[in-house]
Amino acid sequence: MTTSDAERPRPRLSxxxxxxxxxxxxxxxARYEANTHVLLDLFEALGVRLTVFIVAEIAREAPALVREVAARGxxxxxxxxxxxxxxxxxPERFRRETAEAKAAIEDAAGRTVVGYRAPVFSLTAKTAWAAAELGGLGFEYSSSVLPAASPLYGFPEAPRTPFRWGVGPLELPAPVARFGLSATPFLGGFYLRYLPGFAVRRALRRQPRSACLWSYxxxxxxxxxxxxGAVAGAPLWVSLLLWANRAGTRRRLERLVRAVQPEVPLGERVRAGAFADAPTFTPS
Ligand SMILES: [Zn+2]
Structure with a gap:
C-alpha cells in the first residue's frame, strides 16, 4: 500500500x-520597491515570514523599504x-565591501545580520576562499552554493545537505532536483515559474530528510x-527567459506555500540549532 499525498507529512520549507x-x-x-510590497503583502496574507537577502545598494537607495522588511517580522x-x-x-575587496554591505543593511534595518547569499550562487570550488571571509565578518550562515553542475555557477562536489565550512559558517545549499539532463534549483526564480507544479511537488517529496529546504x-x-530590458550580467537569451512567464508566479507561490509546512526564516532555524549536527566540508 502506498501512502497518499494527504497522509504524508508536508515538507518543511523556508x-x-x-x-x-x-x-x-x-x-x-526602479520597480523593485512596488514589487517587493506586493510580495510582502502576499506572504503576510499567507502567514509566512521570509528571509530577505538584500543587496546593500538598495539599503542605501531605499532604507525605508529595508526598515519595513524588518518591522514586518x-x-x-x-x-x-x-x-x-x-x-x-x-579576497581583500570582498572582505571590505561585504563588511560595508552588512553594516549598511544593519543600519537601515536596525537589526543584526547573520545570513549571507552570494550573487547568482557564485560560491564555487574556485571561490571557496570566500567562506572563511564570511566567518571572519560574523556571518553565522551562508546560502550561496548550488551543489550541481550549472551553465552559470555550480559546485557539484559540495554536499546537498547543510554543512559547515572547514573555516567559516554553516552553509545551507540550494535544494536541487534532476529535471531531464540537469539538476536545477527547482524551488525558486525562473525554475519555479517554468516547471509544472506537480513536478515541483514530486521533487520536494524526494528531497533528503536532512536537507534544509528553501525557496527563493x-x-x-x-x-x-x-x-x-536586459538583465545585468546575463546574455540575451537568459534575459528573455527571466522576462517571460511571470503572470502565474503569485499563484505558483501560493500553491507552494500550501504544499509545504512553511518554516520560520533561515536565521531563526540556524540560531535554534536546527543544523547543529551538520558535517564539516573542506573543498579539495
Ligand atoms: Zn541575486
Missing amino acids: FTLDLEDHRADRRGP HEPACHSLAHRPLDQET VHPYDIDATEPF
Whole structure:
C-alpha cells in the first residue's frame, strides 16, 4: 500500500526573497520597491515570514523599504554590496565591501545580520576562499552554493545537505532536483515559474530528510507588466527567459506555500540549532 499525498507529512520549507535591482540599464524608475510590497503583502496574507537577502545598494537607495522588511517580522540578510559575482572579486575587496554591505543593511534595518547569499550562487570550488571571509565578518550562515553542475555557477562536489565550512559558517545549499539532463534549483526564480507544479511537488517529496529546504523569489519574478530590458550580467537569451512567464508566479507561490509546512526564516532555524549536527566540508 502506498501512502497518499494527504497522509504524508508536508515538507518543511523556508521562503526567501532576493531583494535586488536586476536591470542592466538603471535609467528610469526602479520597480523593485512596488514589487517587493506586493510580495510582502502576499506572504503576510499567507502567514509566512521570509528571509530577505538584500543587496546593500538598495539599503542605501531605499532604507525605508529595508526598515519595513524588518518591522514586518522578516529576517534581513546580506546579498552583497552591488551584486557582483564572487569570481570577479579579490579576497581583500570582498572582505571590505561585504563588511560595508552588512553594516549598511544593519543600519537601515536596525537589526543584526547573520545570513549571507552570494550573487547568482557564485560560491564555487574556485571561490571557496570566500567562506572563511564570511566567518571572519560574523556571518553565522551562508546560502550561496548550488551543489550541481550549472551553465552559470555550480559546485557539484559540495554536499546537498547543510554543512559547515572547514573555516567559516554553516552553509545551507540550494535544494536541487534532476529535471531531464540537469539538476536545477527547482524551488525558486525562473525554475519555479517554468516547471509544472506537480513536478515541483514530486521533487520536494524526494528531497533528503536532512536537507534544509528553501525557496527563493525576486521582485521581478512577479512583474508581468515590465517592458523587456536586459538583465545585468546575463546574455540575451537568459534575459528573455527571466522576462517571460511571470503572470502565474503569485499563484505558483501560493500553491507552494500550501504544499509545504512553511518554516520560520533561515536565521531563526540556524540560531535554534536546527543544523547543529551538520558535517564539516573542506573543498579539495
Ligand atoms: Zn541575486
